[in-house]
Amino acid sequence: MAVSDRPRVLIGFAESLAAIESAWCLRDAGFDVVAFSRAGRRPPLASARSVRVLPVPAPETDVAASVAAIEALVASERPVAVLPLDDAALLLCDRLATTVPLAAPTGAQVLLALDKREQVELAEKAGFAVPRTTLAHAGSSGEPPPGDGPWMVKCALAAVERDGRLSRPAGAVAARPDEVRTIADRLGAPALVQPLLDGVGEGLFGFAAGGDILALSAHRRVRMMNPRGSGSSACRSVDVDPEVVAAVRRFLTGAGWHGIFMIELLRDRAGRPWFIELNGRAWGSMALARRRGLPYPEWAVRAALDPDWRPPPPPDAPHLVCRHLGREMVHLLAVLRGARGADAGRWPSRGATLRDMLRPARDTRWYHARRGESVVLARDTWATVTAQVRRRV
Template sequence: MAMTVLVGFAESLAAIESVWSLRDAGFRVVAFTREGRRPAVAAAKGVRVVEVPSPERDLTASLAALRALVAEEKAVAAMPFDDAALLLTDRLADIVKVAGPTGANAALALDKSEQLELAAKAGFAVPDTAIIRPGEKAELPGAGPWMVKCAEAEVERDGKLTRPSGGIARTSSEAHEIAAEIGAPALVQRLVDGVGEGIFGYAAGGQVFALSAHRRVRMMNPRGSGSSACRSIDVDPQLAAAVAHFCELAGWNGIFMIELLVDDAGNAWFMELNGRTWGSMALARARGLAYPEWALRGTLDPEFRPPATPPAPHLLSRHLGREIVHLLAVMRGARGADAGRWPSRGATLAAMLRPAGRTRWYNARRGESAVLARDTWQTVAGQLRRR
């Protein structure tokens, strides 16, 4: 009988590809979703999706439902797909094995200020940063503009989880106003313009394995958002050394993603650590890098190490729904301050219709077209409702 793994949240960007990775490895997958959601992964074959109270409404009720689900399903492990689930699964570690960070590693994964401090020690370039705590003032690094964002990936307040949004500040008073709205420790960093890159891998026993990397090609929103297309790239040896040192200092075990921003001069700036599965999992899986499966196997067997097989050749990975949203934004045209750096309509159409090299679509699988169709519709409709 297949072992059951509890995963979530099912509506996370990483969910579909991660669920397929686990299912293909022979595990029975039960995915938890926030009440009232109808995630696309529910259309995947052989996957049970269960609603639980949203932690953004009642954290205690959400945790209680997950504890009951672990017992009901006799789950051998729980795996987080996003930061809210990471916080919850850390609190399940007394009743089930967690295929993700727990204890000090969970605290690190949820605290960006701690990540920045460790990254500097590990040899990464880190933007000059000030921390503004609620009710306090701080001297800001250099001259603006600055990016102001919450230092905590998830904020627990009044028995609920929240993810305060930040913004760009051009004056000190504006930075303090944004920080005050966050209502939790806020990071104020010198704004860095550049292209997003990520380094991924698996850490165990003080070593890192199966490192890979990607670079953003397009963003869903041209003025800044998650990627709609990304391309795999070689891992820079210097960055690989910093990654290994970072994981060693953290005592990290399991999968990870380190997010970077590469400026025009080629400097790679550390942005944050993601301690769970990530959105571009389709790209990794297309190259034979089964990170979700490895995370689970390493949890069940501490001696497990990923195979040393070289990954498949580089390729481009595209999310159909996000690509449509990107195209709609470009065709609508720039507004205000965006006018000088808005993508060209013609160049965008050419790049999207004639992509160079091998291409893999997110969440696309033969025999399960309903998953891609639902994911695409939900992505586009969700963005249009926000406008």
């Protein structure tokens, strides 16, 4: 491969949901892109043109070896910046013994990005509506769950390090107090216990610097990959809620945040937005932002290279729906299979789902769809569907 004279950015992990769109965003901005991936995997990004994907030991096997391998890549590739794309990469890159600029939070901001206990506390101080929250610990009865069930029990840490290995324990819903303790024991880490809220997921995105929040955008979920609850398979851009902006400004100013951010919310049936969490790195729905002219990954790198840099005013872009082909197929398969047990009363109907998903719409765009890169879309779709089928089997 010919040596590029473009400034190089190292990104990772290449298998994260944000990887493909972030890599293309940086390429379009004039950067050479190298991505690190867990050894033994070949993510769809590896099929992208002009993007090199290099292996490092998986942090789920050896955190220290993963950090050392990323440091070696920094030394050999000499990037102008490193852009972590997921929580594992955020934790690892904060430990790099190198002076390369990180296009991500550092120091106390990393702790905030990875610890939901700190996020909940700061969100309450900032004036967000926050679900009543108690803590549960493995091997301990902990505090009583708040109010009546059911409750969402989720790990308080975005990445758990134990015996030199990283894990990301998945939360679950508890119907009884004894189930809260069972789930907390399975997580093996501090857990947040909150009443299960019914509503629609939203996100507020932007760039924070010096107490200002700039280049704001927002979206709302249209469908989830799993109708029971999961990441979105389709999302729609919406107008930014000014009341939410005020709380976000207080939250980020209190944190001393600098760079891109995502605040995840859940809007209940009464229209009240509830704070869920902060994502301090690139997020999965980056495709929607980019289609609307908001290249957040590029801006994260620009800000890392120049602390005084500020993004230009966002374009007056029309609202769009962005769909992930593989996740939409998983959603459709789940609906066609039908509901079981407690899900029966709120499961989407087959007819309505088919009409919604097959109806053509001018305002629709697709994740990872790019001229000349059809192999990337095909591989990503196949990997998404087969991973979910294997999990169910």
